[in-house]
Amino acid sequence: MAPPVSSPARKAMLDLGPVLIFFGTYYLTDKDLILATALFIPATLAALVASYVLERKISPMPVITAVVVVVFGGLTLALNDETFIQVKPTIVNGIFASILLGGLATGRPLLKVVMGEFYRMEEAAWRTLTLRWGLFFVFLAILNEVVRLNFSEEFWVNFKVWGVFPITMMFVVTQLPFIMKHHQEDEAGEEPQGPAA
Numbered sequence: 161m162a163p164p165v166s167s168p169a170r171k172a173m174l175d176l177g178p179v180l181i182f183f184g185t186y187y188l189t190d191k192d193l194i195l196a197t198a199l200f201i202p203a204t205l206a207a208l209v210a211s212y213v214l215e216r217k218i219s220p221m222p223v224i225t226a227v228v229v230v231v232f233g234g235l236t237l238a239l240n241d242e243t244f245i246q247v248k249p250t251i252v253n254g255i256f257a258s259i260l261l262g263g264l265a266t267g268r269p270l271l272k273v274v275m276g277e278f279y280r281m282e283e284a285a286w287r288t289l290t291l292r293w294g295l296f297f298v299f300l301a302i303l304n305e306v307v308r309l310n311f312s313e314e315f316w317v318n319f320k321v322w323g324v325f326p327i328t329m330m331f332v333v334t335q336l337p338f339i340m341k342h343h344q345e346d347e348a349g350e351e352p353q354g355p356a357a
Contacts, residue, residue, distance in 0.1 A: 174211050175222070176325070178203035178229075183321045191314060193242045200245075201233040219274060221256065228252050246308045246316060249324070253301035260294035285342035289335065296331055300324065 181203040186196040208226045212218050228251050235244040263270035269286035271293055281289075307319050 170214065171211070174207045178207050179321060179325075183317065186317050191317075193245065193313060193317070194237065194240065196317075197233045197236045197242075197245045201230055201237075204229045221274070224255055225252050228255070242313065246304075246313075249304040249320065250301045250308075253297045253304065257294050257297035257301060260290050260297065264290050264294060279339055280344045281339070281342045282344070285338075289338065292335065292338075300327075303327075 178200055182196045182200040185199050186193060189195050204226050208218060208222055211222060228248055232244040232248040232251065236242060260270055264287060269283065269290040271290040272281075272286045304324075307316050307323075311319075
C-alpha cells in the first residue's frame with residue numbers, strides 16, 4: 161500500500177511536540193534545563209518514529225535535527241553543561257543553511273527535493289526559494305547565538321518556543337505569494353498531488 165499524503169498539520173504537531181515537552185518540563189520542574197533536555201531527547205526520537213509510522217518516510221531535515229539533539233543533548237547530560245543544548249539550534253540551522261546554500265552553489269536547488277512533490281516550479285524559481293530559505297537558516301543561527309550570549313537562560317527557553325516558531329511562520333507566509341506566482345499546473349490542468357493512499 162502506498163504511503164498516505166503528508167498532512168501539514170500533523171507534521172507541525174510532530175515538529176512542535178518535543179519542543180512543547182521541553183518547554184513544559186522546564187517550567188514544571190522549576191526551570192531544570194537538564195531534566196528538560198533529558199525528556200527532549202526521547203521525545204524527538206519518538207516524533208521521528210511516529211513520522212515514519214504515519215507517512216512511511218522521513219525527510220532528511222528531521223533526521224539531522226534528531227541526530228544533533230541526541231549528540232548535543234547527550235553532551236549536556238553527560239557533562240552537566242547547559243551550553244550544549246543551547247548551541248543545538250545554531251548547529252542545526254547552520255547545517256540546513258550549508259546544505260541549501262552549498263547545493264545552490266553546485267547548481268542543485270535541494271529545496272526542490274523536499275517540496276517538489278507538492279509544487280511544480282521552474283528551476284529559476286526553485287533556486288530563488290532555496291536561496292531565501294538558506295539565508296533564513298543563517299539568520300536563525302545568528303539569532304540563536306545573539307539570544308544565547310546576551311540574555312538569561314529563561315529568556316532563551318521562552319524565545320525558543322514563543323519566538324522562533326512565530327518568526328518561522330511569518331517567513332513561510334511571506335514566501336507563499338512567490339510560490340503561488342511560480343507554481344505551475346500539470347498538463348492536465350490538475351494540481352500536483354502527493355503519493356496516493
